[in-house]
Every structure is written in C-alpha cells, then in structure tokens.
Amino acid sequence: MPVSQRYWCEFAWIDGQVRADVWLTVDGGRFTEVTLDAAPDGIRLYGLTLPGLANAHSHAFHRALRGRVEPGHESGSFWTWRDAMYGVADSLDPDTYFALARAVYAEMALAGVTCVGEFHYLHHGPGGTPYDDPNAMGAALMSAAAEAGIRITLLDTCYLTSTVDGQPLRGPQRRFGDGSAAGWAERVSAVRPAGPGALIGAAVHSVRAVPDAELPVVMEWAAGKPVHVHVSEQPAENKASLVHYGRTPTAVLADAGVLGPTTTAVHATHLTDADRAALGDSGTAVCLCPTTERDLADGLGPAAALADAGSPLCLGSDSHAVIDLFEEARGMELHERLRTGHRGLFPAAALVRAATIGGHAALGWSDAGTIAPGARADLVTVALDSVRTTGCRPPEAVFAATAADVRHVLVDGRPVVRDGVHQLVPDVARALGDAIAAVLP
Ligand SMILES: [Zn+2]
Numbered sequence: 352m353p354v355s356q357r358y359w360c361e362f363a364w365i366d367g368q369v370r371a372d373v374w375l376t377v378d379g380g381r382f383t384e385v386t387l388d389a390a391p392d393g394i395r396l397y398g399l400t401l402p403g404l405a406n407a408h409s410h411a412f413h414r415a416l417r418g419r420v421e422p423g424h425e426s427g428s429f430w431t432w433r434d435a436m437y438g439v440a441d442s443l444d445p446d447t448y449f450a451l452a453r454a455v456y457a458e459m460a461l462a463g464v465t466c467v468g469e470f471h472y473l474h475h476g477p478g479g480t481p482y483d484d485p486n487a488m489g490a491a492l493m494s495a496a497a498e499a500g501i502r503i504t505l506l507d508t509c510y511l512t513s514t515v516d517g518q519p520l521r522g523p524q525r526r527f528g529d530g531s532a533a534g535w536a537e538r539v540s541a542v543r544p545a546g547p548g549a550l551i552g553a554a555v556h557s558v559r560a561v562p563d564a565e566l567p568v569v570m571e572w573a574a575g576k577p578v579h580v581h582v583s584e585q586p587a588e589n590k591a592s593l594v595h596y597g598r599t600p601t602a603v604l605a606d607a608g609v610l611g612p613t614t615t616a617v618h619a620t621h622l623t624d625a626d627r628a629a630l631g632d633s634g635t636a637v638c639l640c641p642t643t644e645r646d647l648a649d650g651l652g653p654a655a656a657l658a659d660a661g662s663p664l665c666l667g668s669d670s671h672a673v674i675d676l677f678e679e680a681r682g683m684e685l686h687e688r689l690r691t692g693h694r695g696l697f698p699a700a701a702l703v704r705a706a707t708i709g710g711h712a713a714l715g716w717s718d719a720g721t722i723a724p725g726a727r728a729d730l731v732t733v734a735l736d737s738v739r740t741t742g743c744r745p746p747e748a749v750f751a752a753t754a755a756d757v758r759h760v761l762v763d764g765r766p767v768v769r770d771g772v773h774q775l776v777p778d779v780a781r782a783l784g785d786a787i788a789a790v791l792p
Contacts, residue, residue, distance in 0.1 A: 355383075356764070357393030358730070360400040362745045364707075365722055367700045369399065369745045377728040380764040385724055396732045396759060399745045399752075401703060402720050403465030403729025403762065404676040405710025407638045408579070408617050408667025410470055411452040411492065415439045415787045417672060429585055429647045436670075440473050441523035442790045445482065448473070449491035451790065454782035455671065456499035457773050462674050462754035463731035465501055465762045468638075468667065468714045470554050470579055470617070472508035472527045474538070479525035486542045493545035500767035500775045504714035506579045507542060508554035509535040509569050515559050515591040532561070532568035539572065548763065550715050552577035555609065557584075558592050558600040566607035577613055577715040579638070580604060583626070584618040584649050601626035610635045615665065615713040620644060620652040627653065631660025636713045639705075641682025643669035651686050655696040664701075665709040675754040680706045684750075699746045728764040733757055 355378045363373040365385065374392060376384035413436060420427075420435045443451070452469075459467055469492050475481050484490065489505050496503035510527040513520050520528045529535040542551050553573040555561045557580065561569070570578065583589055583600050592600045601622060604610055612634035619630065619637045630637060637657045644652065647670065658664055666679040680702035687696045708720030719727040733748060734740060734756045740748050760768035773779050 359389065359391045359393050359395050360732070361395075361397045362735070363400040363722055364402060364703060367704070373400075375722065375728075375730070377761070377764045380728055382722060382724050382726050382728050385722060396730070398732050398735045398758060399748055400722070400730050400732045401463070402707040402722050402731070403711075403727070403760075404463045404706050404731055405466045405468070405665065405714055405716070405720060406459055406464045406668055406674075406676060407468045407615065407665040407710040407713045408470055408640055408669045409467050410670065411455045411495070412439055412443055412448060412473065413669070414455045414458075414671040414674075414783070415451065415791050416670070419791065429649065432647055437523040439790055440526060441477065443473060444476070445487040445491045447786070447789050448488055449495050450782070451786040452492050452495035453498050453776065454779060454786045455674075456496050456501050457776035457779040458674050458783060460499055460501050460760055460762070460767050461757060461771070461773055461779060463676060463733070463757040463760055464674070465729040465731070465760065466503070466711060466714060466716055466719065467496060467501055468504045468506055468577075468579065468710070469496075470506045470508055472510045472554075472556055474529070475526045477526065479520070479528060485538050489542055490545060493549045497546055497548055498775065500762055500765065500773075502548040502716065502762065504550045504552050504577060504716070505542065506552045506554040506577065507539045508556050509565070510556040510560045511535075511565060512560055512562060515595045517562055527556075532565035536568060536572040550577075552579070552715055554578065555580040557581040557588065558596075558603045559588055563596065563603050563607050566604070566609055570608055573613070575613055577615065577713060578609065579615045579617055579713075580609060582616040582619050583621040584644075586621050586650075589621055599623055599626055601629050605629045605633070616662075617667065617669075618644065618649065618652065619657060620650050622653060627656055627660045630657065631662045635662055636665055636709070637662045638665045638667050638713060639679070639683055640667045640669035641679050641686055642673050642675070645682070645686075646670065646672040651690045654683050655687050658701075663709050663712065664705040665713045666705050676706045677749055677752045677754065681750050699749050702749055728761055730759065730761040731757060732759040
C-alpha cells in the first residue's frame with residue numbers, strides 16, 4: 352500500500368450531499384484530508400464517488416439458487432424456496448463453501464460493497480457432526496472475504512429448534528445447531544477474527560429457531576458486539592409466535608432483552624404499531640432486504656414508519672437474488688411508493704445513508720461509511736456516462752445506477768476494483784460458475 356495517495360473526484364458524496372471537485376488524501380488506509388473545490392490532481396475519479404457500501408445481511412450460499420428455483424407453472428412460496436435452500440446447505444463443506452463465498456464476495460466488490468455482514472448458521476458437517484475445527488465454516492467465510500478484498504462481520508448464528516414450540520432440528524437443519532445457547536457460546540468463543548478486516552458478532556436466527564429462555568445467553572455472550580436477528584419476515588412466523596408465546600416476535604425479543612442500539616432486526620416486514628415503537632424506542636436498527644423480500648413474496652415492510660419511530664435503517668442483499676445495493680436502496684423508496692401511493696418519503700441522501708454509514712454501523716464498523724478525515728478509506732466510484740446514468744443529476748443517479756455502473760472500489764485504501772475489473776479475483780463470473788457447479792451440478 353502506498354504511504355500516501357491523492358485522489359481527485361469529479362463529484363463526491365460528502366456530509367450527505369454531492370460536492371464537485373474534491374481532493375482526497377489517503378494514508379495508512381484512512382482519509383487524512385478532504386479538500387473541496389480543488390483542481391484535478393493525483394488519480395482522477397470521473398463520475399460520482401460514494402463512501403463504501405455495506406451489505407448488512409448476506410447468506411453467501413444462497414447465491415447458488417439464483418435463477419434455479421423460479422416456480423414456473425407450479426405454485427411456489429417462501430417455504431418451497433426454503434426447501435431448495437436446505438438442499439444447497441446440505442451439499443457444502445469448508446472447501447466448497449470457501450470457493451463459493453470468495454466468488455460471491457468478489458461479485459459484491461464489483462457492485463461497490465466494501466463490507467459484508469454474513470449471517471452464518473451453516474456450522475457443522477452432515478448430520479450435525481462438528482468438523483475437527485468446529486468453526487471451520489466461519490473461518491472459510493472470513494478467508495473468502497479477505498481474498499475478495501472486502502471486510503466482513505461474521506454474525507455467528509445461534510439456531511436451535513425447527514419450530515417456535517421447540518421441535519428439534521430436522522434433516523439439513525441439524526448442520527446449523529449447537530444443542531443449546533450455552534453450546535453455541537462455547538463454540539463461538541473460540542472464533543478469532545481472520546485479520547484486521549474481520550469482526551465477530553452474534554445472531555439469533557429468529558424466535559422460531561431460538562427459545563426465549565435461551566436468548567439472554569446469546570446477549571450475555573455478545574456484550575456490546577453487533578447482534579442481528581430475523582424478525583417477522585413471514586406472517587406464519589408471527590402466527591406461530593402468537594400461538595406459542597401469546598406475543599409477537601418483536602415482543603418476545605424485547606422481553607428477553609435482545610433489542611437495543613447494537614441490535615439489528617432483519618426484514619421487520621409484518622409488524623404491529625407496538626412492534627415498531629419497541630424497535631424505534633430501543634434504538635434497534637432495521638435491515639431491509641427489498642430485492643429478497645419481493646423475490647420471496649414476503650410483503651412490503653413499513654420502512655418509513657420504522658425510520659419515523661427511531662430505527663436507523665440499513666440494507667442487505669440477503670438471498671442474493673441480485674447483488675446490487677443501488678437496487679436495494681431505491682427499493683426502500685419504491686416499495687413505499689407502491690404501498691402508500693406517495694413519492695418522496697426517502698430522498699437520495701436517505702438511501703445513500705442506509706447503504707453506507709447505516710450498514711457499517713449495524714456491522715460494528717463505526718469508523719466507516721463516510722468520506723471524512725479519519726474515516727476508513729473506502730470509495731465507490733459510479734459512472735455518470737453510462738446508458739443508465741447519463742443525463743442524471745449526480746445526487747439522483749442513485750435512482751438509476753446499477754452494480755454494472757461501478758467503476759472503481761477502494762477498501763481501506765486498497766484498490767480492489769479498477770475500471771470495473773476485480774484486482775484480486777481474475778474472472779469473477781467464472782469463479783461463480785465453477786463454485787455453483789460444484790454444489791449444484
Ligand atoms: Zn436472512
């Protein structure tokens with residue numbers, strides 16, 4: 352890494368707005384200087400340069416299902432898709448998962464993602480037998496992110512039961528479980544971050560998969576680390592929770608002490624007014640995954656109401672039906688338009704905030720997601736001269752740009768993508784194709 356590097360941005364996203372002619376000095380992986388109204392000097396970045404994008408919710412292996420589980424003439428649902436997903440889960444081992452995740456994270460880098468939150472529950476071998484290293488799968492994911500040049504927060508997931516009323520894990524689900532939250536805590540205590548680009552956090556799969564009495568054990572282990580949890584993605588989850596606990600999933604989590612400013616509720620699609628207030632009042636973040644929610648027929652979540660209630664928002668590509676944070680970001684606004692019949696609930700600055708600083712904060716990287724002195728030097732330059740973006744006013748380009756418009760990506764000061772080409776993984780499409788063929792012939 353050069354000692355000091357200077358970049359000139361035609362347009363850059365600074366303090367929530369677009370500024371022209373910006374100099375950035377990068378030293379030791381961080382921005383040391385930001386100068387406005389500067390003449391071109393150093394490496395020239397034409398287009399709109401954004402802070403690094405954070406993909407706050409990923410299950411890397413779901414990428415293998417893209418374009419293979421469309422129901423065609425048969426009726427499908429979230430639950431039929433889930434059966435196919437379990438089939439992929441059951442075919443992976445640490446070597447094949449490393450190859451798949453490396454390619455998926457490289458696809459993310461090409462899309463401008465500088466940090467991923469991996470909600471990781473595929474821990475054990477077939478039948479639930481631990482590997483010699485019981486954290487071999489998590490280690491494979493962290494190595495994959497390092498090789499793809501992006502940071503990772505490994506959200507090691509507690510997953511204990513197959514139903515809200517405590518039925519045991521079945522079939523491929525047995526690979527996810529640690530028997531009890533204490534067993535989970537013992538295993539995850541041995542996980543070590545693989546280098547400076549990795550953090551360890553915790554996750555509760557859902558109230559369906561972790562009984563309420565076990566939740567405080569997870570929170571005690573997490574002790575201030577990021578905690579993520581799927582919440583009310585499907586109406587069936589709410590129904591089962593109401594039958595068993597007499598309370599919504601959000602209320603169960605609130606009563607067990609799971610909510611708070613270091614917690615992120617993923618999806619939060621089917622909520623009551625009281626649920627939204629509990630999330631907002633506690634400062635719990637919400638991770639929206641609009642492309643997955645539409646792909647899996649989850650429903651339209653109350654994004655604007657959640658923001659109004661006080662929940663910081665972030666974004667994730669979750670099942671990777673597509674990997675495109677611009678599509679996720681505008682999905683926040685466009686889904687609200689469909690739901691409410693109004694335009695303009697989330698301006699461009701709110702979309703960029705969710706995709707950058709919001710996601711990094713939810714993943715425990717409080718020093719990333721902005722272009723400012725002292726922040727991690729993550730940059731994503733988006734072309735403003737492509738067929739999709741030409742003619743756009745720069746701030747509104749986020750309503751038109753796609754992952755294909757990402758030209759350059761810098762992660763912690765290191766160039767990972769140049770002119771649309773990944774600098775560490777030579778042929779990302781081929782790497783993806785080979786890795787998927789190895790698990791889904
Ligand atoms: Zn998920």
